[in-house]
Amino acid sequence: MPLNDRRDLLAGVPRADFDVPGTSRGLIDVIRWRYLLSLLVKTGVSTRYRNSVLGWTWSYVRPAAQFFVFWIVFGLFMTLEKGIPNFAVYLFSGIVIINLFSEAYKNGTTSIVGNAPLVRKVFLPRQLFAVSAVIVAFVHFLPQLALLIVVCAALGWLGSVTLMSVLAVVAAVVIVMIFSLGLGLFFGAINVRFRDAENIVELLLLLATWASPVLYFWTMVENVFPAWVTRIYLLNPLTVGVELFHYAFWYPVTDTDLQLPPDLGWNSLWALLISVSTLFIGQIVFRRLEGRFAQDL
Amino acid sequence: MTVQAPTRPSVVVDGVRKSFTLNHAFSLKDTVVSWIRRKRLTSSFRALDDVNVVINEGESVALLGLNGSGKSTLLKLVSGVMSPDGGQVLTRGRVAGLIEVGAGFHPELTGRENVFLNAAILGMQRKEIEERYEEIVEFSEIEEFIDQEVKHYSSGMFMRLAFSVAIHVELDVLLVDEILSVGDAPFREKCRQKFEELIAQRKTLVVVSHDAEMVQKLCTRGVVLRRGKVVFDGPISEALGYLE
Numbered sequence: 113m114p115l116n117d118r119r120d121l122l123a124g125v126p127r128a129d130f131d132v133p134g135t136s137r138g139l140i141d142v143i144r145w146r147y148l149l150s151l152l153v154k155t156g157v158s159t160r161y162r163n164s165v166l167g168w169t170w171s172y173v174r175p176a177a178q179f180f181v182f183w184i185v186f187g188l189f190m191t192l193e194k195g196i197p198n199f200a201v202y203l204f205s206g207i208v209i210i211n212l213f214s215e216a217y218k219n220g221t222t223s224i225v226g227n228a229p230l231v232r233k234v235f236l237p238r239q240l241f242a243v244s245a246v247i248v249a250f251v252h253f254l255p256q257l258a259l260l261i262v263v264c265a266a267l268g269w270l271g272s273v274t275l276m277s278v279l280a281v282v283a284a285v286v287i288v289m290i291f292s293l294g295l296g297l298f299f300g301a302i303n304v305r306f307r308d309a310e311n312i313v314e315l316l317l318l319l320a321t322w323a324s325p326v327l328y329f330w331t332m333v334e335n336v337f338p339a340w341v342t343r344i345y346l347l348n349p350l351t352v353g354v355e356l357f358h359y360a361f362w363y364p365v366t367d368t369d370l371q372l373p374p375d376l377g378w379n380s381l382w383a384l385l386i387s388v389s390t391l392f393i394g395q396i397v398f399r400r401l402e403g404r405f406a407q408d409l
Numbered sequence: 410m411t412v413q414a415p416t417r418p419s420v421v422v423d424g425v426r427k428s429f430t431l432n433h434a435f436s437l438k439d440t441v442v443s444w445i446r447r448k449r450l451t452s453s454f455r456a457l458d459d460v461n462v463v464i465n466e467g468e469s470v471a472l473l474g475l476n477g478s479g480k481s482t483l484l485k486l487v488s489g490v491m492s493p494d495g496g497q498v499l500t501r502g503r504v505a506g507l508i509e510v511g512a513g514f515h516p517e518l519t520g521r522e523n524v525f526l527n528a529a530i531l532g533m534q535r536k537e538i539e540e541r542y543e544e545i546v547e548f549s550e551i552e553e554f555i556d557q558e559v560k561h562y563s564s565g566m567f568m569r570l571a572f573s574v575a576i577h578v579e580l581d582v583l584l585v586d587e588i589l590s591v592g593d594a595p596f597r598e599k600c601r602q603k604f605e606e607l608i609a610q611r612k613t614l615v616v617v618s619h620d621a622e623m624v625q626k627l628c629t630r631g632v633v634l635r636r637g638k639v640v641f642d643g644p645i646s647e648a649l650g651y652l653e
Contacts, residue, residue: 130421131499131500132497132498132499133487133488134488134492147534147535148530151525152526229512229513233490233506234488235490236530
């Protein structure tokens, strides 16, 4: 009968030949599973608008509706339009990047619970679900970005495209995506045990639009709050993302005395650092809780 | 039992314990109420208690026992979906689970897309899947419907495709949880032959099933669990006898 002396049993085969099932190396494993990742992204993108008549048009309708409401209320009723020239472009460039964040963050948070049947039954690096959720959000952001570019091009923006503005767009997208992946991993892991996380995320997303200069100019914060609050405000990765988009799309086509926040370059680096730290913390929490996913779902 | 030629373990389950915590309080209100009444908020349930099993390469082993005896938990620990509270589980080579076939199927995708998605979920790379694609579809016998959305499939067709994908994964250890009841009699016979093929290739098979007849045909050894403990470990016919 087998067993009892383990040493004997393991003598035939070196210990190094064995694996401990269920160990993953976190985000590094995502690279090894990139083929599955690509399929998950494809599935997420292609099934999103299945059985809907308008399909991808919805990706334009939502931000367009949001834009018109804000534009009418803030631009026309509250006459921000007079204070901020080209308010429509200012508004839309902010909305686009905030939408990327909302979508990525929300998808990331629900990604584990949403894939419960798989998480419960098959072992694979669960980070894959969060990463693919964020990439799917990015794919849906592209048509909005295209729309923004078309609008700006109509205002004669193409002549003023510089290397710096392209870099600003890329930096904004990278910062916001890393930030939302970090938050998505963190809240996604907690959401498995405490579904309160989803509600907290809804709340945070409600605040996100107001905690960054989408609807107003950043100097309005400076005028009311002490300097250190403004400093923190400007380091918020979302603020940086929005201001980078303003820098790339709104500033070149606008003739104005208004100044974008100082040290945008340095702030971007800080924001990148904050985003990477968020990702790091999110990853640690995720890995801590990962072992219990299958039994908690 | 005589000692056979060199035995090389494929799966080592060494002093494994696993408990589940059952929550009795589902909301803040519940928590407060039971705290005031000094009732316990959680209780723990021991699913596996000091389980020791070594499964050698090329062996086909059935895990037997009544419902709730810990068979499926043990299989989940070997597959890595869960981790043990104590002791350790070691596996050698590629482990693939036929645990609840079709978990990764997406109803809105076509059969073809689902084959690729599910095979990738089970750890296959693009090239491997492309090489085996024909074989998978042929085995499932649903060629004419392969480009239809899976949600239009009958449950039998669905299970056949899912099963066919899972069984064509490159593997060294195959874990099978109660899926031998898939499909009609001819298809079941085909599955059994496929399993025998795998056994002939010296793959390791771990089966959880209540189907005594099927288990008797496939497996050589039976491990009987009762309330999380191994109560019998030996030849399959004796194990089945012990169970009764």
